[in-house]
Amino acid sequence: MKFPIIAGLCLLLSFAARADTLEIVTEQLPPFNYLEDGVAKGMGTEVVQAVLKETGREAQIQFLPWARSYQMALKTPGTLIFSILRTDEREEKFKWVGEIAPYGVSFYHLAENTEINVRTLEDAKPLSVGVYLGDAKAEYLAQKGFQNLSQVEDDRFNLRKLLLGRIDLMVIDDSVIVELLRSEGVDPALVRRTMPISDLSGHAYMAFNKDTAQDLVDSFRKGLEQIKLNGTYDRIIGNYLLIN
Numbered sequence: 001m002k003f004p005i006i007a008g009l010c011l012l013l014s015f016a017a018r019a020d021t022l023e024i025v026t027e028q029l030p031p032f033n034y035l036e037d038g039v040a041k042g043m044g045t046e047v048v049q050a051v052l053k054e055t056g057r058e059a060q061i062q063f064l065p066w067a068r069s070y071q072m073a074l075k076t077p078g079t080l081i082f083s084i085l086r087t088d089e090r091e092e093k094f095k096w097v098g099e100i101a102p103y104g105v106s107f108y109h110l111a112e113n114t115e116i117n118v119r120t121l122e123d124a125k126p127l128s129v130g131v132y133l134g135d136a137k138a139e140y141l142a143q144k145g146f147q148n149l150s151q152v153e154d155d156r157f158n159l160r161k162l163l164l165g166r167i168d169l170m171v172i173d174d175s176v177i178v179e180l181l182r183s184e185g186v187d188p189a190l191v192r193r194t195m196p197i198s199d200l201s202g203h204a205y206m207a208f209n210k211d212t213a214q215d216l217v218d219s220f221r222k223g224l225e226q227i228k229l230n231g232t233y234d235r236i237i238g239n240y241l242l243i244n
Contacts, residue, residue, distance in 0.1 A: 083204030130158030
């Protein structure tokens, strides 16, 4: 009987060690989180780094495609993911730390396409909509019965498809599209915001894998609370021109 018991103890110890190991993942999503010349930047990034400092922990932030970051956070104990939207569908899948950035989602269309007049989700359903693969916005629209979703792995492709007339709408955060237009060299006058999606607007979060050790989660919650109390959080926000 010794060997099964020892094996079981080893498995439990291994799981506990993994649950207390800290991995931090995110994606390229300026102005919230991005790499520039090998340096991690962005409002969400700075908030996470400030919380790390408060907890006394050290960890490298990994910038990965969103779908990969999301799967790591779902499957690997000790994984922290940001900037992630908190939705009903995701609520039980993670241990939520707290809000790290204001976030506002809208539909956008070509300004020259004056026939598009979206005032409700029902108005948008017959149209082709560009979304980000594995993102909460795609999940939300699919749940609302959207059939014409065009999913890509990078919002740059949605913007390019919109400019070429291959999709009617794209759905994106209002701050992200400002940076996207700038980085792609696109005149902002070519694209028009047509309707905000209130259900997806509010704040982006940081969250842990649901099997992460509770002590680790609690330390990050306290760290986030502390930087909001001491003014660090407000100073970080003030350095970024978010338009939500």
